[in-house]
Amino acid sequence: MFNSLQDKLDKALHNISGRGKITEINVAETVKEIRRALVDADVNYKVAKDLTKRVQDKAIGQNVLTSLTPGQLMTKIVHDELVDLMGGSQEGINLSDKPTIILIAGLQGSGKTTFSGKLANYLKQKRSKKPLLVACDVYRPAAIDQLKVLGGQIGVPVYTEEGNLNPVQISENAINFAKSNSHDVIIIDTAGRLAIDQEMMNEIRNVHQAVKPTETLFVVDSMTGQDAVNTAKAFNDVLNYNGVVLTKLDGDTRGGAALTIRSVVEKPIKFISTGEKMEALDLFYPERMADRILGMGDVVSLVERAQEQFDEEEAKRLHKKIAKNEFGFDDFLKQIHQIKKMGNMKDLMGMLPGVGKAIKDVDISDDSFKHIEAIIYSMTPEERRKPSTINMPRKQRIAKGAGRKLEEVNQLMKQFEQMGKMMKMMQGPQGKQMMQMMSKMPNMPGMGGGLFGGK
Template sequence: MFENLSDKIMASLKKVRGQSKITESNIEDVIKEIRLSFLEADVNFKVVKNFIDRVKAKALGAEVLQNVNPGQQFVKIVHDELVQTLGGGAVDINVRENPSVIFMVGLQGAGKTTSSAKLALYIRQKLGKKPGLIPADIYRPAAIDQLQTLGKQNNIPTFPTPIGMKPEEILEKSKQWARDNMVDVVIVDTAGRLQVDDELMGELGRLKDIWAPQEILLVADAMLGQQSVNVAEGFHKRLNLTGLVLTKVDGDARGGAALSIREVTGIPIKFLGVGEKVNALEVFHPDRLAGRILDMGDVLSLVERAAEVIDEKAARDSAKKIMKNEFTLDDFLGQIQQLKKMGGFETILKFLPGMGEISKQLKNMTPPDNEIKKIEAIIRSMTIQERNNHKILNASRRTRIANGSGTQVSDVNKLIKQFEDAKKMMSGMMKMGMGRGGMKFPF
């Protein structure tokens, strides 16, 4: 979402790197470019003005730290103020009551139903509590069916909302259902509208009276930009929101909503929806997002993502095989599949400090999805013996593999060459100590 904004800000900041001193004259052009970049990203103009004023005041009043050049110090000031604009720090979700009640509110199409299921999965996996889902959007029957399906697929208890029952009745009857199912956290998927109106707010107000929620989370579409800020203000005025869930941040939104909404409304962003899958929900960390925007990396998020998808034992075994020169095509296939789970090599690079530019250069070099599928098909067309010892792949075997995978012999030859090159590279990295201890990377 922030790729375009990041490119422009980084291009601007390059102009102050190497400066011997921060002065009003040598940062004026940079300040103007950053201001324009924010406005083009649809950031609220008042937020932009406040941000620029704070950066300028701190930059001109800062004493140069020892061993830190003025350019680097200016980048740090921009980073710190960006973190402040985004909210300062992560804000925990309140699930201390038993049961805790969470209302998911928002306009139609923002992603409330999917976000409800995502939040339920997060609460179970990360917080160790038992969630329960309550479909209360009676005006869109598909929403009820969708939430019940998602609940069933992920083994999450879901209230069997009957047809014809009013939202107030649903919430009242679900109290006993939650007790019977020993639910720790109740997540209510409320109805949406095409716009904020009195009828919707009246209904949500009545639901609050029936079962007071600990959290009222607005699900807002990041693609709407400034309109998301207006929607948040409208809901907050009537319901006193406790947090925000920004959805579709993996799309091509310009980022204005995320950069504006906290400072304009005062409501903390608690989660980001980063994909369509039910596990694609991230806790919002302002410092990590600021680091990504300024190409400082986000190693903590990468560690967390790796911990979720990588089999640690398999990673250790692979490392040992690489050190002993016993790494096989079967292991190579496993590493490719681990990379896919993490979003691919290009995605990993974006999390590492200073790698933003390199990841862009690799776009045309990184095998696309179809190429990855081709590699998987070729390896799966080999016998176990061939996967464990690629040296036995003579011409006839390569022809058979190509026919079995629907590829050309040249594709098989190319894969073998890629594998041998990767094997040498990984062996070299391990010998330099990059694979010892700490995080295990699947490459």
């Protein structure tokens, strides 16, 4: 996410940090490099120019020239300006109406239908709502079938009317159906086009006027860069929507849309979407995004994702097993499944400070755990419960059954043994002391509790 922009900003800020003497000329050169980095990332030129002018004014006004840590102070100024540019604070979705009607708009291929499914899953799992998905994309082949498949995956019903090509009528009938069946949120997935045209605008305007949605969300493919901003402005002129959703942020995006869209259309970015998994949807926090752009990671979001998968009763059960040295491969498998539910692996690792830059050119597949799972599934239930029973003949059988090399089985057994020792150590006084120290670290909020089941 934003790798190119991150590298260029890092280089610009590193240059001023390494200067023996800081002058107004040094600051001006750094600001020029920052502006070039923003423009290269497809940020609107006027927006980039205004932002860097403010950075320069603040840098000189806040005594960067005489600071003992000019690089850090410059980074803070740039960080604060990026946060302001992206909206300042997080703005959630409005669910006050009964039922709440959410209209989804955007161009074809922007990820509207997938986002509709993700939003329904988010509202069901995290907000305890009873959503209904409505299929109003009556033109794109298989659009209705796609929404049905997504609805089936997350256990959310999908309202469809086969043969009816009138999206206004479908929407109105769906609202009546929702009221009769106690659905408190209605998510209407509308049709997209390959480009903005009058017919498309008239249709979405008619649906909007008919259903009077609580929230209208415009879905933007962040990989389209500045074109996404132009499209967002055209839709806003017609719909006056409530917020923006950025999709495909896990792609090779330059980041210009995310940085520019708020200032151009003056509408908040409400959600960001990465990957195809239904859980891969996050609220948009400008400060956290600025942290990631400047290579500071996003530990808060990582901890939140971990806590969503965290089960307190399961943690207590694991504590007892570890204490009795009974932690087995079945327990290990459960931990793997919880990690996989947290989202895209490369995205998760990129949330760790300093790691994102290190792995930017590394291909990290979501299938990274498959060979481990194959080895574990090749074990008997007894072997999974008691790994100590696995001798060489059993290892050879397990390797053959999993279609893996014997060396891989040995490596997994060794890593499992080391992990068991570490977990046992975390149970003792030293482990608790280390967790207490981590909880007090200023840049690691939340790390003292949820991940390991403590309070």
